Amino acid sequence: MLYKMDTKVVKDPVYTSIQLPSDFFKLIDDPLFQRLRYIKQTGLTHLVYPGLRHSRFEHSLGVAHLMLTALEAIYRNTLHVYGENSRAFKAVKSLVEDTTLWCASGIAALLHDIGHLAWSHVFESALTDYYVIAYARSEPAILLSLSLVSHEQLTLRLALRLLAKHDRLCGVDSDTMIERVKRILDYAYGEGKPGADIDPLLIPARLLSGTVDVDRGDYLLRDSRSAGVSYGLYDVDRLISVLVAVEEPGVASKRDMPIDVGVVDKGVSVVESMLLGRMYMYSEVYLHDVVLAYEASASRLLSMLMYTASLLAEEGYPGVTGFERKLLECMTLLLSGVDEERPELDECARILTDPAIETMAELLAFNYSSIYNGLLRIEQGKWICPALYTYSRILTARQHPTGIYLSGRLANTVVTRISGPRKGPRPQDVAKILPTYIEVLHESPLITFGYTSYPIYSKNDPVLVLNRRTKRVYALHELGLSPTAELLSNVSTWSKIVITIPVDTISTPHTSLRIRRGKFAEKELMHNLQLCGYSLDEASREVAKIKEILGELLTEIEVTLNPLY
Amino acid sequence: MCLTRYTLGDDAVTPMLSQLHVVYLRDFLLGYLAAKGGLVSIEELREAISKAEEYGIVVAAGHWSLEDEIELLEHMGVVERIDGSLRLVWEKLPRLARKKIEKVSHVLTRLA
DSSP states (O other), rough: GGGOEEEEEEEEEEEEEEEETTTTHHTTTTTHHHHHGBBBBTTTGGGGGTOOBBBHHHHHHHHHHHHHHHHHHHHHHHHHHTTTTHHHHHHHHHHHSHHHHHHHHHHHHHHTTOEEEETTTHHHHHHHHHHHHHTTOOOOHHHHHHOOOHHHHHHHHHHHHHHHHSSETTTTTTHHHHHHHHHHHHHHHOOOOOOOSSTTHHHHHHHHHSSSOHHHHHHHHHHHHHHTEEEEEOOHHHHHTEEEEEEEEHHHOOOOOOOEEEGGGGHHHHHHHHHHHHHHHHIITTTTTHHHHHHHHHHHHHHHHHHHHHHHHHTTTOOOOHHHHHHHHHHHHHTOOOOTTTTTHHHHHSSHHHHHHHHHHHHHHOOTTTTTHHHTSSTTTHEEEEHHHHHHHHHHHHHHEEEEEEEEEEHHHOOOOOOOOOOOOOOOHHHHHHHHHHHHHOTTTTTTEEEEEEOOOOOOOOOOEHHHHHHHHEGGSSSSOHHHHHHHTOOEEEEEEEEEOSSSSSOOOOOTTTTEOOOOOOOHHHHHHHTOOOOOOHHHHHHHHHHHHHHHHHHHHHHHHTTTT | OSOOOOOOSSSOOOGGGGEEEEEHHHHHHHHHHHHHEEEEEEHHHHHHHGGGGGGGGEEEEEOOOOOHHHHHHHHHEEEEEETEEEEEEGSSSSSHHHHHHHHHHHHHTTTO
């Protein structure tokens, strides 16, 4: 299809050249898309792997490129295996030969991350943290100020807004394009369910969010290169060349879908290599102990800024001026989900990216921020202030806090109890499993608790393998030819829990938990507390209280782990 | 974007896709309750979410379900569950939240 269209080429370190339809650049050149240049792909991992500074911008171009390349390979392989009269090939044919559907697939890939905010996934964990704090302090005003829970919601909002700006894309009107792109995003990330008939748009949706998808396909390679590690490197050309549309996937995957994306049987090794690469990238890079300590700190800094924004908004942002006032206003505007007619929405989406938040952190760390003036005028200011000082200094001086870690099966036990099958936790579940943490938060925002789970291999969403001779579809782990998948399928996810604390003189008798001492010194915390108006005695009492409540929290986690209690 | 996005004439509603409203689930829930006078059955709420798109409203839920939201709002005392219905506790809403919910309920009036 690409050969029929007017195209442009962008140079890229992973694929050398990325060729995309010229019409895509109407979207790429829009400020709403350009803002992705200012959001680092991997949040704060650059604080441990200095080269990891590439942005969501080049990743999005890479995903669009892989999507269009993958569709061509799927066209060839599906025709070769099933023949031109098959239902699978007819679906792929309509997708690849219909400019609208083909373009919509590429555009959905291009825009799949447009809703990301500063520090990527760290912003989302900050939203969760915000709701847990609102719950802990029983403040409906705080809870209701914001209503965003994940970047996918904002992706839908901004993608539709961006598409609506253009009367025609790829030769069709914007309404048609919006309907197609929305359907793909709905199938991929939302509640969209296909009917009994084959919808060709299921194919790009599965290419965006399946087990072997173009999103992971791009970020594993790109992140490995930037980090200077080889864990995530795999043969992307080989992977693309073995993709195929499969008929009746439900037999192997137990998913109620009329069509899916899989690989032909000669592609087993490359898929194994990608699955292992993903596992190692999570354990060694994305969830590195020190990365997690920084991300927990950044998440708390952001959640406290949101908290401050919500409180000060009620009072009209007293004492807060200029850039900082705009940033707080943007937090309430963009994350609350109304006022779509206001042009500030675009501005705010551009402001809530890494440079603004990083500048804000510098101002807070050096006591130049007018937000402190605002805090002086509200009752909760003294509670919030030490957290803003401490976490901004941790990030800007690169002095991570001490972390207490739990990983592997034991962490899986706690995480499963908190979140069940959900993607993210709900405050009420945290309260049920770790009531002490809710009490801790009520007392002080200086201790963070966070967890993360990463996928190993899901039997509920397996890699599908098509036997070219019999045309039967198998799940990779049941094929009998993939020892790696059989091993991986014994564990669907792996979890890691991190608790950070800005004091360095702690000891714990808790045998399951591992301490990694940080660089942030306790005397710095004492200094910060005094800057926030605490007397020396009050500051000492605050530090002692933090250590005491930490001990209670750790005991509670051990009790959660031990069924004999 | 303008707030009116329906073809005038008979009851048939034809939203212009380029003028869709994206509303986050929590705001939809509270806005719909407000638009319906503060009391609505959970079943009706569920149905309203499923047909919202016909009226030019996209409900973006993220990874939270309707039940997740109801549980949380109930705990915060913002809604009350009465048998199979929900009641909005208006007096528990802070000033800015009220303003926001009023705006959303205005968008949802046609649906309600």
